[in-house]
Amino acid sequence: MIRLGLMSFAHVHAEAYVQNIRGILDAQLVGAADDDPARGEHFAAKLGVQPFPTYQDLLAQHLDGVIVCSENTRHRAHVEMAARAGVSVLCEKPLATTLPDARAMIEASARAGVTLMVAFPMRFSAPVLQARQAVEEGIVGKIGCCIGTNQGQNPRQQREWFVKKQLAGGGAVMDHTVHLVDILRWYLRTEVAEVYAQTTELLPDGNGEVETGGLILLTLANGLFASIDCSWSRPASYPTWGGLTLELIGERGVLRVDAFRQNLIIYPGRSPEIQWQPWGSDANQAMMAEFVSAIREHRGPAVTGTDGYRALEVITAAYESARTGQPVRLPVAGQHTERA
């Protein structure tokens, strides 16, 4: 039995991960801890999870792995804590908010000999996987350009810290860029060479601290270019939280994948709110299964700390580009190792 713990309920995904762990036969959710005692008690009671007063108490339970769901800027402290206890980590994205933090987390995990996996569930999305297969088979031919969207509602509606710069490290760019960067690197087997970004605070509820919208245009090392829309542009009335799409323009045609299109449309009789109810496969479930398998099989996970680092490089470059209005060059693939 793989013994797992949950460090913090700060991220909105924590609740789903609890259910995902329970969906794995040879995994057991031993308990959870939270540095916000009220939040910890609330969610532990709501989800029926054993609460522990401190992270150290939780990590003392002979765990094999923890899922770190704390606020973005606290990831480093929690990952290092787990590594010191010899416990493997599945860390919520983004891996960190600064490159030195991300590097330190990768190094701490390597020193301790534990697994560090980053929560990029889109690697496990059935539509995204199938589209990658089509790309691998060359069905659309050589790709020239990609158009990605990862738009959503402002997560502040669920957790206030997402718009606190000190805790989130940024707004929509920090929250919604990494999934598509990771998919592009994974699909196209290349690295990002240049980043251009423009951001806006015109979309509501940025708290005057963070950007609420962003458009990013990447140039990849192989000359391809790709755009990412990371905006919190879905209002509260939107029938779902948001979505992720990617279009690939190839010399033999165009492929569009929508990771969250498999929905029923529900028009409730009494309430005016239209809802989309998803019926597609749960990518989070498959991601959690991979984390547990990697621990059980003593192997590296499908998504590594380095993948998280590369995605964060693009985010930090995007902020610099938005500030200067100029594209920002990244060190090309191969030169990463000295920096990382």
Add this chain to the structure above:
Amino acid sequence: MRVAIIGTGFMGKVHAEAWTQTDARLAAFVGKRGAEGETLAQAYGVRFATTLEAVAGDIDVVDICTPTHLHLEFCLRAAAEAKHVICEKPLALTVAEGQRMIQACREAGVRLLVAHVLRFFPEYRLAREIAARGDIGEPAVLRLSRCTFRPRKADNWYVDPARSGGMILDLMVHDFDYARWVAGDVIRVFAKATQTSAPPGRIDHALAILTHRRGAISHLEGSWAYPPSIFLTRLEIAGAAGLIEYTSPATAAIEMHLRSESGASQDVPLPTSPLQESPYTTQLRAFYQALVDGTEPPVRAEDGAAAVQIACAAIESVRRGTPVEIDHEGELR
């Protein structure tokens, strides 16, 4: 008022059909001999001529439907004959050419109306109206896509950048104008383009990020990389207090799936939706009304020049690999 259509190709025919639905009188076609002009003139029961000057005595309005590189010449000649000018989009190949056209018409005391027909498509018009009256708050993030196949013609001027300006100017100018109409003046443009299926050196698919003076940002996509007869358009305006979404497949009022391979396929892409009146007719009716009443037209010549300017900035950005700034005087930097 009497109208002469210059250019007897694809757009000339579209305009001719639209003019018959208005109060204007179509009086002549002007074009090259042997380019269907005689047949068209016969079908509409009007004159055919090979020069504008030959029909000048019979007309009040010149409707320029020629390839883009000829817009300047015909506009100057129409102004010299003191005729009002309606000009297909894009206004011209360059901002300087566009400004010469504006200047010539101003000096001749005639009007210059640019056929940015997208402003007369009901879905685009309604979305802009909703945004303009503040229903979704200040526009913040726009997404505009126009994806279709490469035009196919015997003498294919569309794919010749010297004559059309290429896909970015010919196709994306629709959305450059629309983005500016919705979110205001553009101060910075960054664009990337690729060529995927065409002869070398031709642009097939392009992305552009526009930064508007009021703070909005726009993502524009233009494509000739889709197979015939796809014409996919998408529109999204996310505002400070709401969101407008539109896609052409989601609003296709008629879907047909034919077992046989046959069926008419266009050579030049044109988006269509079943409507009581074609947007081309709505446009020419509005233009005609503005000419007759002497009122401010729904699209000013300066709007046409501004759209060309954004397109030229995008083309320049692709060439340089850096963003291009548009300053207060409208110069590219």
